[in-house]
Amino acid sequence: MSGVLGDAARPVCAYLYDPAVLAARLEAVRGALPGGAGVFYAVKANSHPALLAAAADVADGLEVASGGELAKALAAGARRVVFGGPAKTDTELAAAVAAGAHVNVESAWELARLDRLADRPVDICLRVNRAVSPLAGSHRMTGVPTAFGIDETQLAGVVAAARRSRRLRLRGLHLHAVSNNLDAAAHADYAADCVAYTDAVLPGAEVVNIGGGLGVDYTGGGVFDLGVFGSLVPADPRLVVEIGRYAAAPAGRYAAEVLDLKCTHGRWFALLRGGTHHFRLPAAWGYDHPFTVHPVEEWPYDLPRPEVRGVPVTAAGELCTPRDVLCRDQPVDRLRVGDVLVFAQAGAYGFEVSHHDFLSHPKPQVLLTPR
Ligand SMILES: Cc1ncc(COP(=O)(O)O)c(C=O)c1O
Numbered sequence: 445m446s447g448v449l450g451d452a453a454r455p456v457c458a459y460l461y462d463p464a465v466l467a468a469r470l471e472a473v474r475g476a477l478p479g480g481a482g483v484f485y486a487v488k489a490n491s492h493p494a495l496l497a498a499a500a501d502v503a504d505g506l507e508v509a510s511g512g513e514l515a516k517a518l519a520a521g522a523r524r525v526v527f528g529g530p531a532k533t534d535t536e537l538a539a540a541v542a543a544g545a546h547v548n549v550e551s552a553w554e555l556a557r558l559d560r561l562a563d564r565p566v567d568i569c570l571r572v573n574r575a576v577s578p579l580a581g582s583h584r585m586t587g588v589p590t591a592f593g594i595d596e597t598q599l600a601g602v603v604a605a606a607r608r609s610r611r612l613r614l615r616g617l618h619l620h621a622v623s624n625n626l627d628a629a630a631h632a633d634y635a636a637d638c639v640a641y642t643d644a645v646l647p648g649a650e651v652v653n654i655g656g657g658l659g660v661d662y663t664g665g666g667v668f669d670l671g672v673f674g675s676l677v678p679a680d681p682r683l684v685v686e687i688g689r690y691a692a693a694p695a696g697r698y699a700a701e702v703l704d705l706k707c708t709h710g711r712w713f714a715l716l717r718g719g720t721h722h723f724r725l726p727a728a729w730g731y732d733h734p735f736t737v738h739p740v741e742e743w744p745y746d747l748p749r750p751e752v753r754g755v756p757v758t759a760a761g762e763l764c765t766p767r768d769v770l771c772r773d774q775p776v777d778r779l780r781v782g783d784v785l786v787f788a789q790a791g792a793y794g795f796e797v798s799h800h801d802f803l804s805h806p807k808p809q810v811l812l813t814p815r
Contacts, residue, residue, distance in 0.1 A: 719761015
């Protein structure tokens with residue numbers, strides 16, 4: 445196999461991760477933010493150890509959302525850990541306390557349990573589900589009924605309970621709002637709004653955590669403009685961000701070999717060694733993830749090689765469901781059985797959010813670009 449797929453086994457089914465890309469994206473976010481602001485990597489986007497090691501090197505810390513992610517973050521050598529997530533068990537809270545993590549508390553009951561089990565001082569932020577959220581994007585978590593955060597109407601009571609605690613040190617608010625926002629000016633406005641809101645409801649706060657949500661355009665040429673974000677974001681060193689998609693998406697590609705080509709009811713399908721059980725994001729979000737064709741000259745059969753030229757092709761996976769589709773009707777100049785489709789921008793919420801065990805196919809290989 446040539447080029448980036450050099451070490452890939454046949455038939456090719458692999459994630460290609462480049463830790464340096466992840467590190468560079470986090471550095472770029474840091475460069476855009478005012479000095480003193482905290483840049484954390486959201487482990488949920490991609491928890492491969494090589495990527496976590498790169499993130500732990502350059503970020504102020506890692507943001508985790510489970511006991512499993514906490515263990516991975518500690519193994520990666522995270523300088524600091526922020527523990528979030530809406531449904532934490534006592535075991536997870538205790539592990540967070542033992543690790544010296546900062547905890548983003550999501551409810552009054554969680555605060556009571558954390559206070560009861562904390563055997564040492566614990567820094568906390570309260571995550572708020574605000575009455576209104578000015579920020580657009582997918583997966584809204586605030587300003588609407590969701591399982592996330594403390595309803596704004598109950599915030600004063602939880603603040604008072606936190607202040608009564610002997611162990612818990614209330615540092616600020618956590619205000620993660622949306623996913624995949626491409627409007628950098630709106631995101632900067634949101635940061636300013638979070639600062640004003642925090643000062644209004646928690647005077648003296650030391651942390652204004654706006655979470656993640658910086659977007660990636662999977663289907664077009666749009667970019668989240670860090671320059672615009674940096675020029676408009678308030679110069680407030682209390683800001684903290686938890687960056688997932690923006691850092692991890694471009695650090696990963698998914699490559700899958702074409703096992704078969706067929707036409708049914710007038711539509712051409714490329715059947716892949718792989719699919720949505722490895723890369724569920726396009727099916728989950730309902731979009732077509734573009735691919736490039738990596739031509740493979742080697743042809744091991746003494747049979748004519750199936751190929752199509754100049755037709756739109758639908759990239760379908762190996763699962764027994766018509767929903768196992770990564771991209772519909774993308775035109776190709778030429779595609780042969782044995783060529784490899786490469787899906788860029790697949791490093792965030794790719795393998796992590798997929799149902800790997802459906803049909804018990806082998807998991808994808810992971811190929812790392814050396815740092
Ligand atoms: C609390 C929290 N922080 C950070 C993130 C990372 O967000 P993103 O990948 O959009 O940067 C998420 C994603 O869901 C989240 O829930």
